[in-house]
Amino acid sequence: MSDHLAPAHLSAADADDPALLSRRxxxxxxxxxxxxLAAAVVSVPILAxxxxxxxxxxxxxxxxxxxxxxxxxGSTVLVAFDEPSSLxxxxxxxxxxxxxxRTGDRDFVAFALNCTHLGCPVNWRPEANLxxxxxxxxxxxxxxxxxxxxxxxPLVHYTIRIVENDRVQVQTQPLTFTQA
Amino acid sequence: MSTTTDTETTGTTASPPASPPxxxxxxxxxALGWLDDRIGFSTSIKPLIEHxxxxxxxxxxxxxxxxxxxxxxxxxxxxLAFSYVPTPDHAYESxxxxxxxxxxxxxxxxxxxxxxSAMVLLxxxxxxxxxxxxxxxxxxEVNWLSGTLLLVFTFGMAFTGQLLRxxxxxxxxxxxxxxxxARAPIIGNWLTGILFAGQTVGGAxxxxxxxxxxxxxxxxxxxxLGLHLYLVIRHGVSEPPVPGVPVDKxxxxxxxxxxxxxIGVPFWPDAGWKDVVFALAVGSVVLGLAVVLGPPDLxxxxxxxxxxxxxxxxxxFLWYFALLALIPSNIEDWFIIGFPLLLGVLxxxxxxxxxxxxxxxxxxxxxxxxxxxxxxxxAALVSLxxxxxxxxxxxxxxxxxxxTQGLSATALQGSQLFEQKGCINCHTIAGVGGRRGxxxxxxxxxxxxxxxxxxxxxxxxxxxxxxxSLSPQETAALVEFLRTRQ
Numbered sequence: 209m210s211d212h213l214a215p216a217h218l219s220a221a222d223a224d225d226p227a228l229l230s231r232r233x234x235x236x237x238x239x240x241x242x243x244x245l246a247a248a249v250v251s252v253p254i255l256a257x258x259x260x261x262x263x264x265x266x267x268x269x270x271x272x273x274x275x276x277x278x279x280x281x282g283s284t285v286l287v288a289f290d291e292p293s294s295l296x297x298x299x300x301x302x303x304x305x306x307x308x309x310r311t312g313d314r315d316f317v318a319f320a321l322n323c324t325h326l327g328c329p330v331n332w333r334p335e336a337n338l339x340x341x342x343x344x345x346x347x348x349x350x351x352x353x354x355x356x357x358x359x360x361x362p363l364v365h366y367t368i369r370i371v372e373n374d375r376v377q378v379q380t381q382p383l384t385f386t387q388a
Numbered sequence: 389m390s391t392t393t394d395t396e397t398t399g400t401t402a403s404p405p406a407s408p409p410x411x412x413x414x415x416x417x418x419a420l421g422w423l424d425d426r427i428g429f430s431t432s433i434k435p436l437i438e439h440x441x442x443x444x445x446x447x448x449x450x451x452x453x454x455x456x457x458x459x460x461x462x463x464x465x466x467x468l469a470f471s472y473v474p475t476p477d478h479a480y481e482s483x484x485x486x487x488x489x490x491x492x493x494x495x496x497x498x499x500x501x502x503x504x505s506a507m508v509l510l511x512x513x514x515x516x517x518x519x520x521x522x523x524x525x526x527x528x529e530v531n532w533l534s535g536t537l538l539l540v541f542t543f544g545m546a547f548t549g550q551l552l553r554x555x556x557x558x559x560x561x562x563x564x565x566x567x568x569x570a571r572a573p574i575i576g577n578w579l580t581g582i583l584f585a586g587q588t589v590g591g592a593x594x595x596x597x598x599x600x601x602x603x604x605x606x607x608x609x610x611x612x613l614g615l616h617l618y619l620v621i622r623h624g625v626s627e628p629p630v631p632g633v634p635v636d637k638x639x640x641x642x643x644x645x646x647x648x649x650x651i652g653v654p655f656w657p658d659a660g661w662k663d664v665v666f667a668l669a670v671g672s673v674v675l676g677l678a679v680v681l682g683p684p685d686l687x688x689x690x691x692x693x694x695x696x697x698x699x700x701x702x703x704x705f706l707w708y709f710a711l712l713a714l715i716p717s718n719i720e721d722w723f724i725i726g727f728p729l730l731l732g733v734l735x736x737x738x739x740x741x742x743x744x745x746x747x748x749x750x751x752x753x754x755x756x757x758x759x760x761x762x763x764x765x766x767a768a769l770v771s772l773x774x775x776x777x778x779x780x781x782x783x784x785x786x787x788x789x790x791x792t793q794g795l796s797a798t799a800l801q802g803s804q805l806f807e808q809k810g811c812i813n814c815h816t817i818a819g820v821g822g823r824r825g826x827x828x829x830x831x832x833x834x835x836x837x838x839x840x841x842x843x844x845x846x847x848x849x850x851x852x853x854x855x856x857s858l859s860p861q862e863t864a865a866l867v868e869f870l871r872t873r874q
Binding site: 261262265266286288291293294295296297298299300301302303304305321322325326327328329330331333335336337338340341342343344345347349355356357358360381382383384385 | 475476477478559560563564566567568570571577578580581582584585586587588589590591592593594689690691692693695697698699712713717720721778779780782808809810813814822824847848849850851852853856857
């Protein structure tokens, strides 16, 4: 295409000069190697920066949900609390929620909102005593076990504790779809 | 050019002043000539747009219309980015402003939305057309492979774009996407973390999707488009196939050159005018839809603590959503990740499995069959997905009076239990209720008292067992009510 632009020294005779060929091969390889090295070096901070939310996971924290007496034995309610790792501009996504059920005097059990099938939010139906998923009809009993439909596993549990002054607390955990 | 100048110079000096004035270029022409010389338009670019192509039909205009649709997406996307705020606390409000506050903002958003649909449709139609006429064969294998990647990244744009609305659907679409990724063996939870940019949907998630949608994928698409178009020039526009003239690696290039030499026409304007007309038609439809229907309603703002959501993807993913609802649950883990992978592998293998041979669809009936089956399946799945009969109807709450009128006291109690215990969310009676389970309008004629009792107490694969949540008296009342449904 650009024969007329080719430098004069790229003549056919040169092509047979072993010294020149090996010099060119060396220059070509060293240039590519240096470029590759530069790209690799630049990639390190970029990749580390992009993966930083994964490399530095937030430690689980206890969040206050209120007094024990605020919850009725046998009832399941939606409670919201703050995420541990939220950023200042997270807005409403700084919050998260769980289904909390008071099962006894000092006993609570808590479930993730997410259906274990594909993560859609399950709805509690107090009259039916069932969790219903709006997506594919996954159904769970009050204890979180699968009652019907496609879910492969029971609802994911959250850890609950009761501290002094009868306050209910939940331990934060990553949003997962399998039991941690 | 230099020759002309020489002649002119000679002419000026030799001729008397009375002779016709010399054709001296106007300042504009001179400037254009200078620019052309420095840029090389008429020596390098003009031959490209006038390169000879075989005479082709309207089906060859789909690819260029896809390119135009992409251009429209870039332009409207840049315009939207002037107002869109990619943070979870203001994204929704900024879109609300674009839609209802900014002058003609709803049209810009509408064109971007309908243009996205057009682009998905066109890129699929283009792939189907190339497949049908066997244009993926030798020597255009890499045209096909780069096109496959463009198809994948177009769907990537569709997915990431849908999330930027940051409404309830978008939030739950991220969650559902992450839940699907979590199903992948071994790397599942890691993939989820990548999608969330952390351990949950939060401040970092939206900016990640924004950067992906606005910078990363478009940059990749620009690069791939460059390769794709370069290859079109390198190998030439494929000639419309002739039955009985198979592709042979030994003779194809020579035959193509001869054909183009004999009957070829310059792409611009002999073939290009059709591309312009078709692209204008597509653009008019997109603009018309944007003006008449506008962009989709934003709905409620994304809120992880709001469970009033009916997560449903835009139509271009609805078929997959439907497919996931229909496949048996024991193959799900493999299917969720495996099915898209399998499609990708089939696309990549195609030009290597069938690099030569007949191109005409008339000699490749299976090609027509594949496209037909695929089109019908996707259309059926999309319509099924929008009806979603597998989803319980969470709104259904009250049976119509025609059902409850004239019932005995026990049966009336049973009808109330039917509403309260969630039966109505999955079963329809007299047109009211969900369609997840069998319709029960006439169940009394189908099942005996014993059969009904057994089913209610023990449940089924998709139905919970009510043995623990109904008293014997309640069960009897419910069965009595159902027995009245003849």
